[in-house]
Amino acid sequence: MIKHLPALLIVIPLLVAIITPIIGRLHWVLSWYAVTITTFISFVISLLLLQTVSVQGRISYWMSGWEPPFGIEYSVDYLNAYVLIIVSFMAFAGAIYSRKNIDVEIEDETRKPLFYTIYLLFVTGLLGMVVTGDIFNIYVLLEIASLAGYALIALGKKRQALVAAYNYLVMGTVGATFFLLGVGYLYLMTGTLNIADLAVRLPEFYETKAIFTAFAFIVVGLSIKLAIFPLHFWLPNSYGYAPSVVSAVMAATGAKVAAYVLIRVMYSVFTPAFFTHTPFNIQYIFLLLAVAAILVGSIMALAQTDIKKMLAYSSVGQIGYIVLGIALMNVTGMMGSLIHLLNHALMKGALFFAVGAVVYRTGLCSIENLRGLGKKMPWTMAAFTIAALSMTGIPLTVGFISKWYLAVASIESGMWWLVPIILLSSILTAVYFWRILDNVWLKPAPGEESHEHGHDSHQKPVKSNDAPLSMVIPTFTVAVLCLVFGLFAYAPVSIAEKAALILLK
Amino acid sequence: MIELLAKYNYWIVIILLTTGLYGVMARKNLIKKIIGLNVFQTAVLLFYVSMSKIEGGTAPILLNHGHGPQPVFDNPLPQVLMLTAIVVGISTTAVALTFVTRIYREYGTIEEDQILELNKQND
Numbered sequence: 001m002i003k004h005l006p007a008l009l010i011v012i013p014l015l016v017a018i019i020t021p022i023i024g025r026l027h028w029v030l031s032w033y034a035v036t037i038t039t040f041i042s043f044v045i046s047l048l049l050l051q052t053v054s055v056q057g058r059i060s061y062w063m064s065g066w067e068p069p070f071g072i073e074y075s076v077d078y079l080n081a082y083v084l085i086i087v088s089f090m091a092f093a094g095a096i097y098s099r100k101n102i103d104v105e106i107e108d109e110t111r112k113p114l115f116y117t118i119y120l121l122f123v124t125g126l127l128g129m130v131v132t133g134d135i136f137n138i139y140v141l142l143e144i145a146s147l148a149g150y151a152l153i154a155l156g157k158k159r160q161a162l163v164a165a166y167n168y169l170v171m172g173t174v175g176a177t178f179f180l181l182g183v184g185y186l187y188l189m190t191g192t193l194n195i196a197d198l199a200v201r202l203p204e205f206y207e208t209k210a211i212f213t214a215f216a217f218i219v220v221g222l223s224i225k226l227a228i229f230p231l232h233f234w235l236p237n238s239y240g241y242a243p244s245v246v247s248a249v250m251a252a253t254g255a256k257v258a259a260y261v262l263i264r265v266m267y268s269v270f271t272p273a274f275f276t277h278t279p280f281n282i283q284y285i286f287l288l289l290a291v292a293a294i295l296v297g298s299i300m301a302l303a304q305t306d307i308k309k310m311l312a313y314s315s316v317g318q319i320g321y322i323v324l325g326i327a328l329m330n331v332t333g334m335m336g337s338l339i340h341l342l343n344h345a346l347m348k349g350a351l352f353f354a355v356g357a358v359v360y361r362t363g364l365c366s367i368e369n370l371r372g373l374g375k376k377m378p379w380t381m382a383a384f385t386i387a388a389l390s391m392t393g394i395p396l397t398v399g400f401i402s403k404w405y406l407a408v409a410s411i412e413s414g415m416w417w418l419v420p421i422i423l424l425s426s427i428l429t430a431v432y433f434w435r436i437l438d439n440v441w442l443k444p445a446p447g448e449e450s451h452e453h454g455h456d457s458h459q460k461p462v463k464s465n466d467a468p469l470s471m472v473i474p475t476f477t478v479a480v481l482c483l484v485f486g487l488f489a490y491a492p493v494s495i496a497e498k499a500a501l502i503l504l505k
Numbered sequence: 506m507i508e509l510l511a512k513y514n515y516w517i518v519i520i521l522l523t524t525g526l527y528g529v530m531a532r533k534n535l536i537k538k539i540i541g542l543n544v545f546q547t548a549v550l551l552f553y554v555s556m557s558k559i560e561g562g563t564a565p566i567l568l569n570h571g572h573g574p575q576p577v578f579d580n581p582l583p584q585v586l587m588l589t590a591i592v593v594g595i596s597t598t599a600v601a602l603t604f605v606t607r608i609y610r611e612y613g614t615i616e617e618d619q620i621l622e623l624n625k626q627n628d
Contacts, residue, residue, distance in 0.1 A: 163620055166608060184583075
């Protein structure tokens, strides 16, 4: 049983995804149970995988018993297990949360089981991308996750969601096809698709143009999926118009997995030695894009009035941080990047969850409408505040730890000029979250201003009308985890360090 | 020169790739964009299939149950990979066309500029 865990991680959700619409015909809640239990099982398997990795090192699972370079290999080391835990945990939290959320955001009862089917397929694709050790397999699972993702976005209530999903589909397909083309070049030169085998065979071809072309195609393709500036145009509308639970889960997992694949390609398929053979300096290009993403994302977030779009633009900036750590090419930078993966999954998940709860109660998601909500929805807004503080990188939150490592890594590699940029972006983040926190906690709710001026302003305490428990619990748990990992950072830091050491050996 | 022309299959791949990508970017009609996307994906299929071809190679089938001399055959793996890619391409097209029909129902048009105009009026 333990031996087959890597395969079960994919097989169980895939099979349940087929059953879900059938049992959903009886009652849609059954499909909710199916999805919640399945994602929980995936989470447990991910934890078991991490435990196995820590005992026996890298796991190599041979699909149907075929020996790796010929058959498909599923391989798990610290990096895979770490990303798997993030993805499956956020998928589980999203599944619990979705039950009430889709009541308002997907009203049609007949569509709900289908939502859960697509949701599971999306999770299957993402988990598969992380667990597989075969680069063509990554492409197939990437397309499974992407197609499910397009459909999830199109479920948004406004008609703009359809256009956003269409645009994402076009860009995403171009990106995936670039990836496929790059894989073709790799296969043409080496005759293998296994990542571990590629790493052995590639070095002798590092000088050739074909391998550089392969690298370029793969990285550009992944950059579209990851929404690295300036290829981020699909992202704000997609996250902005999708149902809140979809925005939360996609922001928390989709971009993380794309970042994982980028790390794998740059450090496992290719190695840092390759970057000395390229005709121009790859590291500087990535650093430039990362800095541009951090600044543009933060500035664009400032300009938004819709809170979901603001969070989406802030995602563009946060992805910049992840790319920054990847591009620094040292262990500390990679650690910063990996911790930021966890950090961004938790805080962006919590923020979108909180916004979904607000939409559930008020039906609105512009920043203006948040006035006075601190009293009406104290738990949700407390979660929002914690996540926002983590986003700005206040000490004691996990956001501080990742930014700290990124700053240290910049100084280590002699690029001290990155530190003021990280600081500047933190300040911008603080500014755009302050606008919201000010509205939430300090301003009175609309229609209550008149009482404020009267003498007996405390005549009637505002009735707390928080979101249902099935929404508040996941939101608050995820937000509290931002604090827990900020205070007790040992667990994520030690795993990230081991993963980074393996990558940059 | 002759050497370059002899690899005409790769030239066709490049022409199809750029034509497809141009279609995706330049066309305003949502269906035409999908057609461009299809051409773009087909180019990659052709790329994989043509790299698997060996001069004088036949279909990869074992003769006499694997006994005796075997003919030279093409690499079957890229062809199998492309079967998967074809399925992916079809699914993508299907999902995209579904979106287009629903966009048409909601907006009454499939011209990108008109849709953007309608979105602006709404906001």
